[in-house]
Amino acid sequence: MKEVGLEEHEAILETRNLSIYYGEHRVVNGIDLQVPAHQVTAVIGPSGCGKSSLLRVFNRMNDFIPTAWVKGEVVFHGQNIYGKKTDAGLIRQQVGMVFQRPNPFPKSIFKNVVWGPKINGHQGDLNDLAEDALRKAALWDEVKDRLRDSALRLSGGQQQRLCIARAIAMNPEVILMDEPCSALDPRATAHIEDLIQELRSRYTIVIVTHNMQQAARISDLTAFLYEGNLVEFGSTKKIFTQPEQKRTEDYITGRFG
Numbered sequence: 001m002k003e004v005g006l007e008e009h010e011a012i013l014e015t016r017n018l019s020i021y022y023g024e025h026r027v028v029n030g031i032d033l034q035v036p037a038h039q040v041t042a043v044i045g046p047s048g049c050g051k052s053s054l055l056r057v058f059n060r061m062n063d064f065i066p067t068a069w070v071k072g073e074v075v076f077h078g079q080n081i082y083g084k085k086t087d088a089g090l091i092r093q094q095v096g097m098v099f100q101r102p103n104p105f106p107k108s109i110f111k112n113v114v115w116g117p118k119i120n121g122h123q124g125d126l127n128d129l130a131e132d133a134l135r136k137a138a139l140w141d142e143v144k145d146r147l148r149d150s151a152l153r154l155s156g157g158q159q160q161r162l163c164i165a166r167a168i169a170m171n172p173e174v175i176l177m178d179e180p181c182s183a184l185d186p187r188a189t190a191h192i193e194d195l196i197q198e199l200r201s202r203y204t205i206v207i208v209t210h211n212m213q214q215a216a217r218i219s220d221l222t223a224f225l226y227e228g229n230l231v232e233f234g235s236t237k238k239i240f241t242q243p244e245q246k247r248t249e250d251y252i253t254g255r256f257g
């Protein structure tokens with residue numbers, strides 16, 4: 001684990017006094033969090049503490065939940081993405097998302113990757129685009145001879161890398177990952193973890209994980225959420241070896257959660 005100081009990297013995403021509600025129910029309480037560019041930021045905490053809710057506001061995915069609303073700001077490149085003028089579709093291109101269960105479309109591997117760019121009017125060569133995204137997602141060698149096969153014939157781990165390729169094809173700056181390995185076996189998990197390390201140089205990654213060893217292995221920074229509050233945020237090394245808060249220590253040593 002390397003030591004990362006927040007001050008060394010410019011924040012690409014930031015929450016300012018952000019609260020998240022479902023109807024009357026507030027599930028995230030006035031959080032200030034800076035996500036630095038080209039780093040892997042892990043969000044950890046017990047079930048129901050608000051990790052997925054927090055992740056979803058980073059690309060306005062919670063717009064799809066009718067009761068969800070926010071107070072405060074989510075700032076991307078200096079602009080509040082909850083401002084009236086924001087094009088949420090554009091934000092979702094720039095801030096891609098990979099979900100817990102691989103969710104490829106029931107179409108060919110090729111179509112899965114090029115679908116988004118195509119409907120967004122991509123001008124370049126779609127074959128080149130697919131190859132580039134699949135290479136970046138470390139899947140090309142396994143699928144290059146069967147790009148027209150159904151994506152549903154791939155293994156779970158391959159499907160998840162395809163979903164990462166699909167996100168990459170949109171040329172995002174940030175990739176959000178919501179427990180991307182929870183449906184995968186240890187080998188496929190290791191493959192995704194290696195991939196995350198490679199992707200860091202090009203993208204900013206925010207990953208929600210239940211798995212503390214995973215957070216310790218792959219992230220530069222860790223945010224610990226508890227009952228909707230940001231208890232502690234800092235370098236992963238510090239959070240896991242010298243946490244400042246007793247609650248963080250109790251959680252990472254497995255005393256609750």
Ligand SMILES: Nc1ncnc2c1ncn2[C@@H]1O[C@H](COP(=O)(O)OP(=O)(O)OP(=O)(O)O)[C@@H](O)[C@H]1O
Pocket residue numbers: 022027045046047048049050051052053054065067210
């Ligand atoms: N669509 C929704 N409608 C109403 N309440 C919701 C909705 N999604 C989440 N919640 C509530 O918000 C709170 C935080 O949930 P969230 O899924 O963000 O937590 P989490 O930390 O990601 O949990 P887990 O680790 O179990 O996935 C919980 O009380 C949950 O019941």
